[in-house]
Amino acid sequence: MGVVVSMRARQTEILNHPSGGGFLPHCGWNSAVDSIANGVPMIAWPLNAEQGMNAALLAEDIGGAIRSKLLPWKEVMGREEIETMIRNIIEDKGDARRGRVRAH
Template identity: 60%
Template sequence: MLNRDDENYAVYLSQAIGVTLADGMLINTWEDLEPQTLNALRTNEILRSVVKYKPVYTVGPVNKRYEPDGLKGEVVEWLVKQPDRSVIYVSFGSEGTISAEQINEFGMGWIIFKPGQSDATRDYLPEGFLTRTQKVGLVVSSWAPQVEILNHTSVAGFLTHCGWNSTLESVTNGVPMIAWPLYAEQKMNAAMLTEELKVAVRPEVLPTKKSGREGGGC
């Protein structure tokens, strides 16, 4: 917002103006999930004035279903072979990135998801990782059927960037989370999940402090 030559500035400004012109707000959430936020949008005079005193409606949870051809069967078939509550699912979303050093720290038996990179994903993994984890882990190098994964009985937890889609999918499937927000509203989501809803935990040491690199921070 400080750099008005940035194309993002024009986009955000247009969206902000659009909010004031709307006849109402439809939010992908529900009353019990965010009562304080919804109450503020409906009763706080400053926030109500932003939306021109228009009504706010909750329409969630609305979860997107994505079912890639071929890959879904492979992933679900692998999950079926795992004991109940034995798998930690790791995904930082379609835009999230972490350092190669941080990837190297991820342990055996975790799903590593890097969309759009295909075999390039494997270049980021520690030497011998695929061989060492062949029988206890699964590397997904393209889009993963996340809804199906989080709904599976073998999944015990979700290390997540706290994007809103991932948040809703995890909460509605009853999967506890390890919060590792990266950017945008994800830090606010992480605070809500850990401090208010108590359905997530954070690393004891901030990822940025431990690795000495910029990137994901909780």
């Protein structure tokens, strides 16, 4: 069942919930730190400013995030690409990423 949040959501509490399988942040530093602190793997979706650099750090150095081969601010991403990233987080690759996120 879907939930509509009509006011600001408490991101840290949501990420700390045991049923969370992944997180799709724009890769601002606060979201990245919240996700790392709670051991939640990410689908990096940078849009501007330092977010691209943060996404590269999260995906390539830490290994706790995946990124699309397409740049979200330059191209419209198809549902197949989004589905692939979600499946990578939820299925077998999610546990390995979760471990790498928790290690940091």
